Amino acid sequence: MATGPGLKISIDEKRYPGSAAPTFSGFKAEIAPGSVTAILGPSGIGKSTLLRIIAGIDRDYSGHVTIDGQPAAEAAPPGFVFQDPRLLPWLTTLDNIRTAGTGVSTEQAMVALGKTGLSGQASLYPHQLSGGMQRRAALARALTLNAGLLLLDEPFVSLDRTLVEEMYDLIASVAASSGPTMILVTHIVEDAARLADRVLVLSGTPTQIAANLAFPQPRNQRDRDTLDTYRRLIEDAT
Amino acid sequence: MATGPGLKISIDEKRYPGSAAPTFSGFKAEIAPGSVTAILGPSGIGKSTLLRIIAGIDRDYSGHVTIDGQPAAEAAPPGFVFQDPRLLPWLTTLDNIRTAGTGVSTEQAMVALGKTGLSGQASLYPHQLSGGMQRRAALARALTLNAGLLLLDEPFVSLDRTLVEEMYDLIASVAASSGPTMILVTHIVEDAARLADRVLVLSGTPTQIAANLAFPQPRNQRDRDTLDTYRRLIEDAT
Amino acid sequence: QEPLTLTIGVQESGTVQWEIETIKSLGLDKAHGLNLEVRPLADSRAGQIALQAGAVDVILSDFVWVAAQRNDGNLVTMVPHSLTVGGLMVPANSAIADVTGLEGTTIGVAGGPADKSWVILQAYFASKTGKTLPEVAEARFGAPPLVNELLGNGGVDAALNFWQWNARAKAAGMHELLSVKTMLAELGVAEPPPLLGWTFTEATAEAKHDAVVRFLDTSFTAKEVLLTDDTAWENLTGLMGAEDDAALFAQLRDDYRAGIVSSYNPEDTSAAEQTFALLARFGGSEVVGEGQELLPGTFWPGYRK
Amino acid sequence: MPLLELLSFPILLLVWQVLAMVLAHRLFPSPIAVGQEMLRLATEGKLLADLAKTLWRASLAFILAMLIGTAIGILIGRKSWLDRLFSSWLLVGLNLPAIVVAIALYIWLGLTETALILAVVINKVPLVATTIREGVRSFAPEFDELAHAMRWPATKRLRLIFLPQLMPFVLAAARTGLSLIWKIVLVFEVLGSDGGVGYRVSLFFQFFDITGVLAYTSAFILVVLAIEYGMLRPIERRVLQWRPAQA
Amino acid sequence: MPLLELLSFPILLLVWQVLAMVLAHRLFPSPIAVGQEMLRLATEGKLLADLAKTLWRASLAFILAMLIGTAIGILIGRKSWLDRLFSSWLLVGLNLPAIVVAIALYIWLGLTETALILAVVINKVPLVATTIREGVRSFAPEFDELAHAMRWPATKRLRLIFLPQLMPFVLAAARTGLSLIWKIVLVFEVLGSDGGVGYRVSLFFQFFDITGVLAYTSAFILVVLAIEYGMLRPIERRVLQWRPAQA
Numbered sequence A, B: 001m002a003t004g005p006g007l008k009i010s011i012d013e014k015r016y017p018g019s020a021a022p023t024f025s026g027f028k029a030e031i032a033p034g035s036v037t038a039i040l041g042p043s044g045i046g047k048s049t050l051l052r053i054i055a056g057i058d059r060d061y062s063g064h065v066t067i068d069g070q071p072a073a074e075a076a077p078p079g080f081v082f083q084d085p086r087l088l089p090w091l092t093t094l095d096n097i098r099t100a101g102t103g104v105s106t107e108q109a110m111v112a113l114g115k116t117g118l119s120g121q122a123s124l125y126p127h128q129l130s131g132g133m134q135r136r137a138a139l140a141r142a143l144t145l146n147a148g149l150l151l152l153d154e155p156f157v158s159l160d161r162t163l164v165e166e167m168y169d170l171i172a173s174v175a176a177s178s179g180p181t182m183i184l185v186t187h188i189v190e191d192a193a194r195l196a197d198r199v200l201v202l203s204g205t206p207t208q209i210a211a212n213l214a215f216p217q218p219r220n221q222r223d224r225d226t227l228d229t230y231r232r233l234i235e236d237a238t
Numbered sequence C: 001q002e003p004l005t006l007t008i009g010v011q012e013s014g015t016v017q018w019e020i021e022t023i024k025s026l027g028l029d030k031a032h033g034l035n036l037e038v039r040p041l042a043d044s045r046a047g048q049i050a051l052q053a054g055a056v057d058v059i060l061s062d063f064v065w066v067a068a069q070r071n072d073g074n075l076v077t078m079v080p081h082s083l084t085v086g087g088l089m090v091p092a093n094s095a096i097a098d099v100t101g102l103e104g105t106t107i108g109v110a111g112g113p114a115d116k117s118w119v120i121l122q123a124y125f126a127s128k129t130g131k132t133l134p135e136v137a138e139a140r141f142g143a144p145p146l147v148n149e150l151l152g153n154g155g156v157d158a159a160l161n162f163w164q165w166n167a168r169a170k171a172a173g174m175h176e177l178l179s180v181k182t183m184l185a186e187l188g189v190a191e192p193p194p195l196l197g198w199t200f201t202e203a204t205a206e207a208k209h210d211a212v213v214r215f216l217d218t219s220f221t222a223k224e225v226l227l228t229d230d231t232a233w234e235n236l237t238g239l240m241g242a243e244d245d246a247a248l249f250a251q252l253r254d255d256y257r258a259g260i261v262s263s264y265n266p267e268d269t270s271a272a273e274q275t276f277a278l279l280a281r282f283g284g285s286e287v288v289g290e291g292q293e294l295l296p297g298t299f300w301p302g303y304r305k
Numbered sequence D, E: 001m002p003l004l005e006l007l008s009f010p011i012l013l014l015v016w017q018v019l020a021m022v023l024a025h026r027l028f029p030s031p032i033a034v035g036q037e038m039l040r041l042a043t044e045g046k047l048l049a050d051l052a053k054t055l056w057r058a059s060l061a062f063i064l065a066m067l068i069g070t071a072i073g074i075l076i077g078r079k080s081w082l083d084r085l086f087s088s089w090l091l092v093g094l095n096l097p098a099i100v101v102a103i104a105l106y107i108w109l110g111l112t113e114t115a116l117i118l119a120v121v122i123n124k125v126p127l128v129a130t131t132i133r134e135g136v137r138s139f140a141p142e143f144d145e146l147a148h149a150m151r152w153p154a155t156k157r158l159r160l161i162f163l164p165q166l167m168p169f170v171l172a173a174a175r176t177g178l179s180l181i182w183k184i185v186l187v188f189e190v191l192g193s194d195g196g197v198g199y200r201v202s203l204f205f206q207f208f209d210i211t212g213v214l215a216y217t218s219a220f221i222l223v224v225l226a227i228e229y230g231m232l233r234p235i236e237r238r239v240l241q242w243r244p245a246q247a
């Protein structure tokens, strides 16, 4: 069983052009190989920005972000669920999944669609999907590659409770089978309590880590008491 | 205090071109004037479709949907929060709010932005906003018009807990002051428990109303017990 | 005598300007009781359009065009203006000694495959060798200056061009192997045909009869002056583009004089008829239009000189 | 309803016929006269040969110009320093009269087929490049981010996100391009060539034979219509089928 | 870095000068020679008057063609039955040789300014309409839904969602349009006018005075560059400032 990479994040300054204050300044964090880290924090604090920096998309900052020692932009492609579904409108759902990497077979893609409950939607175009379906397709695409690093920006939004439970199981099984490093941005305490073995709470200007909680894994999903404790810990921290 | 319109929904058949089964067939519902109705149901069941039909956008169905007796497409424009933020990328946040109606003054727009915590973002373009900010801007736009009918498709997604609380208060105060008819599509039980005086749960193919719960209003937000009861009722129904 | 007004459309860059300038500088139009208005035109197509559009009364055109228009029901008519024709040019040290030497060479032709000189050259070549020229030589068609340019830089071995361009080529050291006039003569057309003429509609000829006649008188007077009076040429050097080139000036003047029409008899059209027949036989409808012979009325019977 | 599509052209002919009958002018022939002339020129004349020549020239020039222009347009649209450095060149290219290019090439390369086609290509490339550049500039940045995150190589980017977004611009460039190229070919064939539609049209024009001009023009337009409905539209339907249907 | 923008044109002149010196051909004048000729023609010749005439014609035709073409393009792009009915007409319009239109109008309206400008407009409208139609077809349907929900009147739709989405197509049509119109004006000025750049250029051409041709051409290109950098780019920057900056 391969284990995902470890991350060292050190952002001296990240400032968007035209904005008065930097979004990050002297921000440091480390993420252990194969861990599941949940990031919480108020809207607009910089969570999505952080994911874009880690993915190597945003390089307009000073500092060093390394993935297993390699600069972020040169590391292997992560599986990325953006905050919006971001499917290519001119490809069917199936073909969108297949863009995840070179040589993704139809079978592989269909398996990913099946896991997210979209087997019946394979040949539909994105605009023919409901909002929740689009998000699941984006999740399926990110999981298809078996990437060592998974960046998930609010992946369970627009899903009903039954589906969210299924997705929790899916993510847990991915974590258990190939052990990728996962970073999960979310506003839902439950997401963090159920999946994360570490929770980072961001706040302040410039953004800092206000809380850094470690939850021992593996946990028993049926163990309501532990989950409730976790939940309460997170709620207190935010 | 004006009160919002009453709705009579009767969809004989709504079928998307190319899809085998109709999304709605023989679907009927009534919505009382000035009520707050929450609609829950699995992803892909037809919630957004229903809102589009009520808004008069989707007219490709057979049946009658009337708003205070008028056909939906001819009724006054509703305030609509789409499932995606749907801001016009070429307008600043402020100008986006001002598109809500004719003669929306800068002051009015700034008030709406203030209520959603976006005063500092008035002159930014949508692509410069974080995901949660975009959604709040969409909410501000929908509220600006003081429309009699408010259609909200998962309006509180991507917001942190503090903001969600503020938005609950905002919606409650809107409901209390001008009494619009509100239809709130959501997957979050809490949203429904806190805001709705009626909860419709959709399920099945073709889509039917599986549960129709009435919750007496006004409720005391501090009254945790009642809210817990409501929550449990909804969870049981879904 | 109350002056009559007539508008003519002439190419601003054409050699016809030499005559116009002479008329204006000597006041010949006023002397003939004519108020001659000149509308400058960019090229020959512009002239044809201007005539059709009624913007001018008279233009300069070749007799084949007039014949074809008449054949097409457009009743235009003409009075000869110029007999000048082009010729076949070769570089000074060319190996081509006579027309048979054209075999295997590349010939630049001004105009295009339907150019009248080209058709005549083919007829001539056929009469001398019995062969079809385009089959044994390669023809390249282009605008006149382009053809001269290619002759100068070796792009073609020989060039068939209009007379004023040939004059320039001669001044630049080329030499005329054979003129179209000679070719016609050897093909049996003894007199040179009046290729260019003042052209107007029959309607104009009727409505403005006197003005047209006065204009033709004016024109013939000017031609007389240009033919006999060297001093009249002195202020034309600029128009001729030969300000500081005495050789070119003399060449242009002499070639122009050789083509001046000094008399006109509408009944004597045999040269034109023979040429037309020749063109029709060797060139077909592409060259002469649908008619197979020169229709009567092509030359205006309302004037003689 | 393909009925409207089928009716479209006949209605145009009808309008033309009625106009011709009302005006009854020698220089405004009716479509029937033009049709007869076309038939005559096709059987007795050189219409088919001329058409073949011009089509060959136009299509070759079209393909070359589209490929080169699209490449330049994408480069300039993506790299703003290239744009800053070369967009004034593009403007010069756009506004250089065809005749200048034609003369230069005819003199250097002689009156050859290559010179003609090259001249057309040089004339057309700036137009394609300008259109494509505007298309590239309007690209949605979020797909770029996606491609970036997935580390797609350039060819995959081109295929999966550039070309689909460029499609409307390519279609606009192609539709207007074919017609412009044919018009430029006409001009150049007049300047220096020994056949082709442009050459023949200029001959007809010498005699004001508008019927002949229109016969040739109509023949070419028929070819364009065939290309449009037989090739362009089917391709377009396939390529754009993802788009939500419009009313 | 506006440095690149400032350098762009001088570099082009330099390349031209070097080429002219290397080739040293009478028909390939250097930019210095062309500049001197331009100055001479401007002071002693009729360059300024000709330029003014042509510019007036081109700009009027440009504005009319853009307005009419955009309107037609939007109509045809929005209503698919109009498209089905008229797109073959548009194709015919696209492929009708300029000369046919010119002759028809000159003969009916006389050699007037109106005829010339109208002929140019008729020639150009199908091009604009075709480009705009592709733009309209690529509209994002979600903004339509928004407009629908808000019950925006047609003018507000046009202003808030159609025009911003059309912008890249309008820019493409404007940039290519100005150059095409000037080229068509050139042709028409040759056929039926007594002045203007086209008229003069054809005279220069008859004497193979390439320096003169280039002097006139360059003068016009300078005007276009002035329009581009003095008007189009600033407008563009303002209109497109919402777009995320590209590398």
Ligand SMILES: Nc1ncnc2c1ncn2[C@@H]1O[C@H](COP(=O)(O)OP(=O)(O)OP(=O)(O)O)[C@@H](O)[C@H]1O
Residues within 6 Å of the ligand: A127, A128, A129, A130, A131, A132, A133, A158, B016, B017, B019, B023, B042, B043, B044, B045, B046, B047, B048, B049, B050, B083
């Ligand atoms: N344009 C379309 N063409 C075909 N099918 C469509 C189209 N739009 C929606 N559908 C289908 O209609 C169904 C209902 O979609 P809708 O968006 O109303 O679902 P929803 O209840 O809002 O789901 P979610 O909670 O995921 O947003 C889905 O199965 C979807 O695939």
Ligand SMILES: Nc1ncnc2c1ncn2[C@@H]1O[C@H](COP(=O)(O)OP(=O)(O)OP(=O)(O)O)[C@@H](O)[C@H]1O
Residues within 6 Å of the ligand: A016, A017, A019, A023, A042, A043, A044, A045, A046, A047, A048, A049, A050, A083, B127, B128, B129, B130, B131, B132, B133, B158
């Ligand atoms: N392109 C941009 N230009 C200027 N400012 C930007 C840009 N993108 C983001 N920002 C600003 O950076 C800050 C952080 O944005 P980011 O999207 O990272 O927030 P977030 O934590 O993901 O918020 P949310 O939970 O709402 O998605 C915000 O204040 C936003 O306004």
Ligand SMILES: [Mg+2]
Residues within 6 Å of the ligand: A047, A048, A049, A083, A153, B130, B131, B132
């Ligand atoms: Mg975010």
Ligand SMILES: [Mg+2]
Residues within 6 Å of the ligand: A130, A131, A132, B047, B048, B049, B083, B153
């Ligand atoms: Mg939905």
